[in-house]
Amino acid sequence: MNFEKKSTKKKQEAINSAPKKRNKKVGVTLIKVFAFSILLIGIIGIATGLGIVKAIIDSAPPLDLDDVNPEGYATMIYNQEGLEVQKLHGDDANRIYAQLDQIPKHMQDAVVAIEDERFWNHNGIDIQGIFRAIYRNIKSGDITGSGASTLTQQIIKNNVLSTEKKFERKIQEQYLAIQLEKEIDKKQILELYLNTSPFGRGTLGVQAAANAYFNKDISQLTIAEAATIAAITQRPTYYDPVVNPENNKDRQRIVLKKMLEQNYISQAQYDTALAEEVYAHIQIINQDIGLQSDYSYFVDEVIREVLEDLKVQKGYSESEAFNLIYRGGLSIYMTQDLAMQAIVDEVYTKEDYFPPASEMYAVRVMYTVSVLMSDGTTKHHYDESEFSTKEKADAHIETLKAEWAKEGDEIIAEKSLFIPQPQSAMVIMDYHNGHVKAIAGGRGEKIGNQTFNRATQAKRQPGSTFKIVAAYLPAIDTMGYTLGTAIDDVPFTVSTGGGSYSPKNWYNHQAFNYRGLTPLRTAIKDSMNICAVKTLYDIGPQTGFDYLINLGFTTLVDTELVDGKTFTDKNLALALGGITHGVTPLELTAAYGAIANNGVYIEPVFYTKVLNHKGEILLEKEPITRTVMKETTSFLLTSAMQSVITGGTGTLANFKSMPIAGKTGTTQDDVDLLLTAYTPYYVATVWMGYDQPKTMNYSFSYHSVIWRDVMQRIHEDLPYKDFPRPSGIVSASICTESGKLAVGGLCDHDPRGSTIVSEYFASGTVPTESCDVHIKATICESSGLFATEYCPADTKKEKIFIQRPEPLVPANWDSRNPPRIADHQYELPDSMVGEYCNIHGPAFEVPVVELPSETDFDPLDFPENEESEE
Known part of the structure; x- marks a missing residue:
């Protein structure tokens, strides 16, 4: 055996292993140090976190039981001069208190099922729900997403806390919720929630909501109706069953499903409720339920705008924002000019400004009736029709009654709404600052608050008004066109994806139906279709589309797939206002305001500032402003559109005391009539048409006369001045x-x-x-x-x-x-x-x-x- 060799090998191994052992000891030491550091940082972090949480809790307001059932502060709305115009009641004016034993069990269960399914078991906060919400928000990538507020927390949030700091408020909200649960029992908490929560349209509590939507006492609600109301509170505007019935229906189904899953209702009750038609007979009523009916279209729009800004700029939920507006004692300063509004209102109440009743439809009637059948069941019916006179509409209603309520049946509720036709809307804006001065949301009696506002919500085809903004504006601004550019008005056909497009002119004289070589100024003055289409063809629909987006139009379709079909507004029909969804009079007004304002677009606004009940600024409205064209382009278009008013299609709108520039718009088959025009002071749009689009066979331009008479009176005491001419x-x-x-x-x-x-x-x-x-x-x-x-x-x-x-x-x-x-x-x-x-x-x-x-x-x-x- 070679022992010497083995000994040498062992010595070498020992020598080689020594550094490894030393390295291993160093590695272990580093791991221990790192672990200790992490632990120390964690302890410090937890301590700091606990300290922060304790500081937040210590800064929470003391819990007063009177606070969770407050009278609230009335919000005041002022006009541009600071004069009080409207008082928004958020207290008993639109709340009817109901004891818990007066509220049907299925109404209570519907709210608990959708808002707080572990309500009867938690201590004010739902730990399981919190972790589920965290997981859901992380999974969706939205770490600021929704939490898991219990009914108790919502009471605290709506009635006690008002801070805008979301994290701080959440901690205080949870702490105070636990304290509230120690002070009162679950039934009292549920009663408070059902009486203080917003359910849309200015209503607070389920009793006011039952009256508002169903014209019923709360005790008479069916399971389906209770689920409809319970579906509202999370987002009162989005789930409004009057304005957005489809949205509400989707959530109502979720409410019913949760009631079934949580054993509040049986399968048979679920099936019956799901099949019940509640939306056909939902009514907006003006009775002593606190549902205000005296808010104007302008105030409605102010409320909508403030509500949206509270959500977007301040992070409020819709329910929180709604509560703050109606109960927070805010001071809201509008842009409205009361003198201008009075002129608009006066004109829109005079029948002379609208087509006379004839064989054309003059009134639209919406009739809703609930019938208690002889077998004890209830049936709801709805009809919407149009007639040339109110007398014919009344006769139609009597026929419906006889058909729907036979002998032994009883009509237990009915509602008739008569809406004059054709309808009209108007917007007046100061284009120098974007302040909307007056609007008409429609003609005839306003049937409730937050009803359909045609000035700001009606999306209609803009017709020839788009010739300016979609074709001629970009052509002059960037494509080398001038007011003298000659365009040949002759037959024009262009190939499209599935065929061809051949626009036609609106004129068809015996002598001619095409005019031939025409300068751009004349093409604008006489609203010549083919010239506009050829211009857009030359510059490209994409260019026109991009300019429209920059001019503030929000409804245009880039590409949209519906039922296997692709829709887009980037085509030649854009030049004539042929678009998928239409535009609102408000957006059209703002776009033309940019031309009037030397090429600077200013977003239209309805208020300037909002103060909280302490007088501190909560919101300050700074309109979006951007340059969308050259000053020279705006001047040239203004000059051309003066020709429209002085000798073209808009002559009926002319008055001699002030220069006017504008463009008429008529859609295919005369379904929509428009005039958008401006002076050196203001820009205004008038739209006229049927709510349910149909041809208007009127030879007289009523909409132009409305524009003229309103604007002439507004300018009576204003000094004359010309449109400014820029250098260049x-x-x-x-x-x-x-x-x-x-x-x-x-x-x-x-x-x-x-x-x-x-x-x-x-x-x-x-x-x-x-x-x-x-x-x-x-x-x-x-x-x-x-x-x-x-x-x-x-x-x-x-x-x-x-x-x-x-x-x-x-x-x-x-x-x-x-x-x-x-x-x-x-x-x-x-x-x-x-x-x-x-x-x-x-x-x-x-x-x-x-x-x-x-x-x-x-x-x-x-x-x-x-x-x-x-």
């Missing part, structure tokens, strides 16, 4: 047929009269080329062909013709119905091209034809034409 605007004399520099002796000798006008241009866009549309030719009257040197002098005559930049293509026309193009007769006839007099001696190859010369005419020295627009 110059004038030049051009030919309207070519859009190029006019040529003396040609353009002023057009057989229709001179085509020379003085036009405005942005610096750098004045044309540098001379008119190439007009040509002068010497004709032999004997032959009707080009004259030659052999033609006697007395047979020669100089004539001016036009020569299109792009020749017409008659081969593409419908031979059965060829287009009638107004300027086609002034073109050099095809039969003359290359043909010379064959009567007086041999024909020559070169006719006597004069083309314009660059030196023939200096446009800047040419006297301004009488027809030029200033």
